[in-house]
Amino acid sequence: MKKLLPDTFTWLLVAAVILASLLPISGEPAAWFGIATNVAIALLFFLHGARLSTDVVIAGFLHWRLQLFILVTTFAVFPLLGLGLGLFSPWLIEQPIYLGLLFLCVLPSTVQSSIAFTSIAGGNVPAAICAASTSNILGIFLTPALVALLFSAGGHVGMSFDMVWKIMLQLFLPFVAGQVLQPFIGKWVRSKKSLLTPFDRGSILMVVYLAFSEAVTEGIWHRVALEDLALLILVDSLLLAVVLVITSVGGKLLGFNREDRITAVFCGSKKSLASGVPMASVIFAGQSIGAIVLPLMLFHQIQLMVCAWLARVYADRQKSAETAPAPV
Numbered sequence: 001m002k003k004l005l006p007d008t009f010t011w012l013l014v015a016a017v018i019l020a021s022l023l024p025i026s027g028e029p030a031a032w033f034g035i036a037t038n039v040a041i042a043l044l045f046f047l048h049g050a051r052l053s054t055d056v057v058i059a060g061f062l063h064w065r066l067q068l069f070i071l072v073t074t075f076a077v078f079p080l081l082g083l084g085l086g087l088f089s090p091w092l093i094e095q096p097i098y099l100g101l102l103f104l105c106v107l108p109s110t111v112q113s114s115i116a117f118t119s120i121a122g123g124n125v126p127a128a129i130c131a132a133s134t135s136n137i138l139g140i141f142l143t144p145a146l147v148a149l150l151f152s153a154g155g156h157v158g159m160s161f162d163m164v165w166k167i168m169l170q171l172f173l174p175f176v177a178g179q180v181l182q183p184f185i186g187k188w189v190r191s192k193k194s195l196l197t198p199f200d201r202g203s204i205l206m207v208v209y210l211a212f213s214e215a216v217t218e219g220i221w222h223r224v225a226l227e228d229l230a231l232l233i234l235v236d237s238l239l240l241a242v243v244l245v246i247t248s249v250g251g252k253l254l255g256f257n258r259e260d261r262i263t264a265v266f267c268g269s270k271k272s273l274a275s276g277v278p279m280a281s282v283i284f285a286g287q288s289i290g291a292i293v294l295p296l297m298l299f300h301q302i303q304l305m306v307c308a309w310l311a312r313v314y315a316d317r318q319k320s321a322e323t324a325p326a327p328v
Helices: 008-022 027-051 054-061 064-088 095-105 112-121 125-153 161-191 193-217 226-253 258-268 273-283 290-323
Strands: none
Touching: 008 193, 008 290, 027 161, 027 193, 027 273, 064 095, 064 125, 064 226, 064 258, 095 125, 095 226, 095 273, 095 290, 112 125, 112 258, 112 290, 125 161, 125 258, 125 273, 193 273, 193 290, 226 258, 226 290, 258 290, 273 290
16 A cells, blocks of 8 residues: 555655745746756766666667567557647647647656656666667757657647757766766766755755746646646546556567567666656757646656556565476
8 A cells, every 4th residue: 555655755845836836936036046957957967967877778779679679658549649639639638738748648658767666666776777778868859859740740849940059058968978977986876876866856946846836826726626637637547557467468469478578568668757857858948848848747756656556566466476386
């Protein structure tokens, strides 16, 4: 039962939203806070680059069929499902919420939780490390490109040189700098996970607080009712369930072994809050992103709860199979 309860970080996200609702930051303080947030985002992607071992990526790429399946699920199947949700907008799903769902669908996979759940379930951990890392590297380019393609088709937002430059400056260049320095500082960064995790989460909390401060100032809670939140939780849950089925069945049809199927399930079904919130602040700069990141924040907790339970199911099945008496 404890595995199904929200984790500490989720409670901190809720606290950030409540604080922004009661004490939203605005004016000159918001401008300075925005600068600090941008710096924190750049450092976040620098650390992502510094943590990633090049040797692990090269080794994982050797299993190209599994990697391709996960990438197709993340950047093709998910977006197609997002477009399908457009059939229910705006008559059932409000337009701002739908745009948040569509943005959720074009994001890369998570890194830490994908690897952790794959390990608990007894999956192919090296392949999971490669898949999650590759997803986030490609996501720096693919997510903005998919936003430009899918959102501009609906007349919402398009790709501009200014957007490309901001992504390069704030996300890609710090990541590359981290990769360049990885041979020198990578081991130290990975060994200091307990010290650096608060920084990772702190930068996300800064973005969430700033985003919801702007959204509250513009009246988001007058536009998003409780029934909209309930509907959003239902849609997020159904979206996750559909992708879990697709990755599970797809892995079997492609002939993957048990370990690889587990990796496909956990890496292909996730969406990254750590990458998504900073990307939203860059891609939708100058716009209210509170409604954009709300579906992602809810999906984040749903995927953690469901996948924690699912990982234990896989682990228990494997344990039972190992302890079962051999047939006579």
